[in-house]
Amino acid sequence: MKNHFLEDQSLILIVDDEPFIRAQLRLSLQCEGYRTVEAQDGREALTVFKQLKPDIVLLDAIMPDMDGFECCTRLQELDNSKYTPVLMITGLEDQESVDRAFEVGAIDYVTKPIHWAVLRQRVRRLIQQSHLQQKLEAANRELQRLVTIDELTQVANRRRFEEYCSQEWQCMAREQLPLSLILCDVDFFKAYNDTYGHRAGDRCLQLVAKAIQDSAKRPADLVARYGGEEFAVILPRTDAEGAVHIATTICESVRGLLIPHYGSQISDYVTLSAGVATAVPQPNSDFQEIIDEADRALYQAKIAGRDRYQQYSKLSTSTAFFWKSEV
Structure with a gap:
């Protein structure tokens, strides 16, 4: 049975220069109830991200022109990227590449060839964590507002x-x-x-x-x-x-x-x-x-x-x- 907790309305941005990999990712994730959108390179990914504000980005590390590492760095600079986790997909498993992925802002990574069960679990976990973080920060902001607002008049206390x-x-x-x-x-x-x-x-x-x-x-x-x-x-x-x-x-x-x-x-x-x-x-x-x-x-x-x-x-x-x- 599919777990529909939070993810049914989630939008996933798939960024990969290989059409076959994008198609595989799209079909696998849509079967889990997610909505997907695709970009074939880093520059297109930045444009799509600004327009659609996805819930998570699946980002290929090795792409021509702008690779995944540079794209991830650029994503972190966008105003609306705070709650959007980046999951790096890479064929590189050396320590330097893994360290670099985290340094540029990736939350997690999976390696190629993709282990689909692992990918689905990590996507689900990252989306849930992101949504819970947003709810927690919203609750904290409301709590802060309440402790600084006069209840009767709704001006500062x-x-x-x-x-x-x-x-x-x-x-x-x-x-x-x-x-x-x-x-x-x-x-x-x-x-x-x-x-x-x-x-x-x-x-x-x-x-x-x-x-x-x-x-x-x-x-x-x-x-x-x-x-x-x-x-x-x-x-x-x-x-x-x-x-x-x-x-x-x-x-x-x-x-x-x-x-x-x-x-x-x-x-x-x-x-x-x-x-x-x-x-x-x-x-x-x-x-x-x-x-x-x-x-x-x-x-x-x-x-x-x-x-x-x-x-x-x-x-x-x-x-x-x-x-x-x-x-």
């Missing part, structure tokens, strides 16, 4: 925020470029929960998170739930003017959601306060500096009346801080 802030702080210190940080807080959120209940509060946070996410659109920007009703936006390579623009957009976007908030003391709708800080990190400095500055700016935004942003800056005055406010 506090752990991811701190990792990314540290990473970008060090990167900007090396490049001597600005990093901006916006800390946001939903105004009178406790009153919102008291008025509408926690389920409505959760929905409110989801909508606010999406509005913030939509306002920070560059791939390098990170939106995170900092804690409770607080959110943070990391803006690498962004100067103060750019950060203020994003903060203004965020406040306007949340205001524009028109989420009723009759427990608010300043508006009939949900609003947001934001603190903005910008710095060019110095070598060996701590990213906690910019967090503290943004937090102070956020506090001043609340003192100034909420539903606004405050920009932090240092001045040599007795108060040590100057705050810019816009409603």
Whole structure:
């Protein structure tokens, strides 16, 4: 009985300059339930591989023009070749040829004349291993995503925020470029929960998170739930003017959601306060500096009346801080 585990839909690329060998391989593998495609030399193999993305490549080692060793090397350089095993078919059994096959990226090899039972078992095993590896890596990526994403709002969580802030702080210190940080807080959120209940509060946070996410659109920007009703936006390579623009957009976007908030003391709708800080990190400095500055700016935004942003800056005055406010 044929084993149809995984292989029924698998596509095998057969690369050999001898038509008779290709026909033998094709018939043998099709009898096992595989789909096959053929190439008569290394250059054609590269073209077919790019077009069809096979699950495995059976590659003859000795071919004119581009031999199997060079072809295998070129295959490894293609973006979509990561999960595609190469099984070398060779009439060479010397140690040097075997070592070279593995050096250029082949996963296994069989020798000519082909032992068909051995070939079928190795093809099946390599395809299964490849598929299982893909599933494992996909599961690991999903696990990594889950441990860095806030379950309620689906933006980054506090752990991811701190990792990314540290990473970008060090990167900007090396490049001597600005990093901006916006800390946001939903105004009178406790009153919102008291008025509408926690389920409505959760929905409110989801909508606010999406509005913030939509306002920070560059791939390098990170939106995170900092804690409770607080959110943070990391803006690498962004100067103060750019950060203020994003903060203004965020406040306007949340205001524009028109989420009723009759427990608010300043508006009939949900609003947001934001603190903005910008710095060019110095070598060996701590990213906690910019967090503290943004937090102070956020506090001043609340003192100034909420539903606004405050920009932090240092001045040599007795108060040590100057705050810019816009409603």
